[in-house]
Amino acid sequence: MTAITAHKPKKATSPILSVRDLKVHFSVPGKGLFAPDRKLRAVDGVNFDLYPGETLGVVGESGCGKSTLGRAILQLIPPSSGQVAWLGKDIVGAPHREMQPLRRDLQIIFQDPLASLNPRMTIGEIIAEPLVTHKPELGKDEIKVRVKRMMARVGLLPQMINRYPHEFSGGQCQRIGIARAMILEPKLIVCDEPVSALDVSIQAQIVNLLQELQREFDLSLIFISHDLSIVRHICHRIMVLYLGNVMELADRDSIYAAPRHPYTKALISAVPIPDPEIERNKERIVLTGDLPSPLSPPSGCVFRTRCPFAQDKCATASPTLDRVSETQEVACHFHDSIS
Amino acid sequence: MTTNHILTVENLTARFQTPDGEVAAVNNVNFHLDPGETLGVVGESGSGKTQIFMSIMGLLAKNGTSSGSVRYKDSEILNLPARELNKIRGVSMSMIFQDPMTSLNPYLKISKQMTEVLVEHRGMSEAEALKRAIAMLDRVGIPGAAQRVHMYPHEFSGGMRQRVMIAMALLCDPEVLIADEPTTALDVTVQAQILDLLRDLQKDFNTATVMITHDLGVVAGLCDRVMVMYGGRVVETGSVRDIYYDSHHPYTEGLLKSMPRIDHANEESLFAIPGQPPNLQNLPTGCAYQERCGYVMDRCCAERPVLTVFDQGRASACFREDGQ
Numbered sequence: 001m002t003a004i005t006a007h008k009p010k011k012a013t014s015p016i017l018s019v020r021d022l023k024v025h026f027s028v029p030g031k032g033l034f035a036p037d038r039k040l041r042a043v044d045g046v047n048f049d050l051y052p053g054e055t056l057g058v059v060g061e062s063g064c065g066k067s068t069l070g071r072a073i074l075q076l077i078p079p080s081s082g083q084v085a086w087l088g089k090d091i092v093g094a095p096h097r098e099m100q101p102l103r104r105d106l107q108i109i110f111q112d113p114l115a116s117l118n119p120r121m122t123i124g125e126i127i128a129e130p131l132v133t134h135k136p137e138l139g140k141d142e143i144k145v146r147v148k149r150m151m152a153r154v155g156l157l158p159q160m161i162n163r164y165p166h167e168f169s170g171g172q173c174q175r176i177g178i179a180r181a182m183i184l185e186p187k188l189i190v191c192d193e194p195v196s197a198l199d200v201s202i203q204a205q206i207v208n209l210l211q212e213l214q215r216e217f218d219l220s221l222i223f224i225s226h227d228l229s230i231v232r233h234i235c236h237r238i239m240v241l242y243l244g245n246v247m248e249l250a251d252r253d254s255i256y257a258a259p260r261h262p263y264t265k266a267l268i269s270a271v272p273i274p275d276p277e278i279e280r281n282k283e284r285i286v287l288t289g290d291l292p293s294p295l296s297p298p299s300g301c302v303f304r305t306r307c308p309f310a311q312d313k314c315a316t317a318s319p320t321l322d323r324v325s326e327t328q329e330v331a332c333h334f335h336d337s338i339s
Numbered sequence: 340m341t342t343n344h345i346l347t348v349e350n351l352t353a354r355f356q357t358p359d360g361e362v363a364a365v366n367n368v369n370f371h372l373d374p375g376e377t378l379g380v381v382g383e384s385g386s387g388k389t390q391i392f393m394s395i396m397g398l399l400a401k402n403g404t405s406s407g408s409v410r411y412k413d414s415e416i417l418n419l420p421a422r423e424l425n426k427i428r429g430v431s432m433s434m435i436f437q438d439p440m441t442s443l444n445p446y447l448k449i450s451k452q453m454t455e456v457l458v459e460h461r462g463m464s465e466a467e468a469l470k471r472a473i474a475m476l477d478r479v480g481i482p483g484a485a486q487r488v489h490m491y492p493h494e495f496s497g498g499m500r501q502r503v504m505i506a507m508a509l510l511c512d513p514e515v516l517i518a519d520e521p522t523t524a525l526d527v528t529v530q531a532q533i534l535d536l537l538r539d540l541q542k543d544f545n546t547a548t549v550m551i552t553h554d555l556g557v558v559a560g561l562c563d564r565v566m567v568m569y570g571g572r573v574v575e576t577g578s579v580r581d582i583y584y585d586s587h588h589p590y591t592e593g594l595l596k597s598m599p600r601i602d603h604a605n606e607e608s609l610f611a612i613p614g615q616p617p618n619l620q621n622l623p624t625g626c627a628y629q630e631r632c633g634y635v636m637d638r639c640c641a642e643r644p645v646l647t648v649f650d651q652g653r654a655s656a657c658f659r660e661d662g663q
Contacts, residue, residue, distance in 0.1 A: 061526035061527070061528060061529075062526055169615045169616070171615060172615070199383040199384055199553065199616055200383065200553055200555070200594060200597065200598065201383060201593065201594060201597055201611070201612040201616065201631075202615070202616075203597070204597040204598075204599075204609040204610065204611035204612070205611040205612075205613070207599070207609055208608045208609055208611055211608060212608075226526065226527065228527070228601055229556075229598070229599045229600060229601040230599050232599065232600075232601055232604070232605075233599035233605055233609065252604075253604060256601070256604070266528055267527060267528060268601065269531075270527040270528050270530065270531035271527055271556065271601045272530075272534070272554060272556025272557050272559060272560050273556055273559065273560075273600065273601060273602050274555035274556045274558075274559050274583065274595060274598050274600070275559055275583060275600075275602075276559045276560070276579045276580055276583050276584075277580075278559075278602060279556065279559040279560040280559075280560060284531065284535075286528075286531050286532055286535055287528045287531075287532070288532075290496045290498055290499065290529065291496075291526075
């Protein structure tokens with residue numbers, strides 16, 4: 001498989017994160033008392049590079065492995081094999097002692113804003129916790145100053161520092177989660193569906209905040225989402241996952257203007273557009289059936305059971321991710337004939 | 340008075356008694372539904388969109404009371420005793436919910452859950468009812484319906500469960516189908532399948548449909564008329580084209596502008612409605628949207644704008660409409 005290089009002409013720096021052939025397999029008890037364990041291939045060979053200041057969107061349906069990928073990159077779930085190189089150094093299997101200082105630069109924001117905050121801590125304590133852990137040399141007053149500064153930056157009133165999470169709305173809780181992730185001024189934040197649980201009018205606020213912070217701190221983001229409209233807005237490059245495999249990886253404009261993989265085409269055409277004329281007259285590719293069980297993925301190309309263009313070859317050989325243009329890579333045997 | 344409206348709602352109000360005081364979840368809502376049309380009810384969480392239909396169906400939580408008038412054809416149905424209401428709900432009016440797993444009984448096979456209503460309401464024999472249940476599952480696109488009817492809900496995927504819910508709702512050929520966020524819990528490709536199914540079924544059965552959703556994309560593709568809710572009140576109504584191409588209420592306008600679009604490349608930041616959705620327990624005097632509105636005037640903070648008809652089938656609750 002070829003290594004993937006980002007289309008990022010304005011900066012010819014080296015990537016801050018390089019992921020090579022990353023696999024995460026879980027062991028699931030077999031059916032029956034003495035049946036052998038079965039292997040669930042949640043992430044099955046993912047490659048990409050991420051550059052400073054770049055946002056990579058990871059999209060796919062529930063169960064495609066997008067959250068597992070995000071967590072495996074941060075070593076919150078141990079990868080089964082492959083490499084995750086952070087600033088050129090492989091961190092897979094690194095001992096806790098070596099990982100701990102790196103965690104300052106690697107943060108995460110979760111989907112459910114309230115559930116990811118400890119209900120018994122004040123938001124001041126929640127936002128300060130990373131500082132207390134990673135910068136124990138800081139005095140109490142200095143921590144408080146930094147917490148208040150960060151609260152103001154993410155749009156929370158600093159005088160609310162002694163309140164508890166339940167006193168805040170969903171959008172405000174997500175701001176608290178962002179403040180906690182930002183307080184150490186990290187280089188990379190994995191955003192796992194950060195706006196999915198929020199009301200439409202609040203989603204735009206949070207998306208704008210993330211983009212502002214990105215520009216201000218030259219942050220790299222991995223933006224995991226099932227919402228392709230938001231991904232189009234916020235991401236520079238997009239990776240489409242299906243059953244733990246990359247179907248397509250391309251820069252934003254290429255993938256939305258000319259998706260090459262049948263799955264990407266179907267995903268994009270399935271998103272309802274808030275415009276009656278366009279929505280009623282657009283061409284739609286409706287996939288049949290459901291996502292197959294990741295415990296017994298189809299042979300060959302994992303997408304073939306739902307693919308409207310599947311042929312015999314798809315059942316026997318699994319396609320590799322091929323570069324079809326400078327900015328676009330596709331894993332499909334027939335990407336030339338179907339597009 | 341006879342109309343051809345299948346459902347007429349007048350001055351519907353729903354209130355809940357909570358330990359922190361009374362919450363007015365739905366206030367003076369008026370609308371009607373004609374045979375075969377699809378009405379979209381749009382709003383954020385807590386806007387009261389679901390509670391309107393829970394009141395109509397007699398499904399309010401124990402601490403809730405509703406008042407006003409709801410007529411199904413010509414008979415009043417609001418607050419009827421359950422025995423009377425059961426002659427209508429599930430038969431002439433059905434409802435499907437967001438989460439199909441929690442609305443199906445996990446202990447009962449699909450066959451039992453589907454035949455019950457036919458045996459009860461239509462006086463069918465078990466065998467006839469089973470045949471009809473299988474035919475309906477087949478119609479909503481469940482492969483191998485004759486075998487799968489004997490399975491339990493947990494043996495179906497999310498999308499298939501929602502199809503089962505739709506099949507159950509359609510068993511007695513209802514004239515009104517109320518769908519409460521029916522695709523919100525589903526993946527986009529499965530959502531597209533379910534929306535296609537709802538469109539097809541509407542063509543076949545001419546069922547009047549209410550689509551309760553927060554997704555303006557879903558409404559754009561499916562609905563004839565739209566009712567926008569904010570803070571427990573209707574703030575704008577109109578045809579789907581009116582609402583999307585000529586919205587009058589600042590909230591509708593803001594909502595449409597704040598949605599990122601998959602069909603547009605946008606390099607600028609998104610338009611965001613500032614502030615938070617209102618707390619129904621603590622609504623400001625005047626317009627509920629005043630704190631987030633870009634056009635706010637002194638009058639908005641003193642007086643509440645009422646929903647005013649300004650054109651055929653169009654109404655908006657905003658003082659800007661008064662032309663000042």
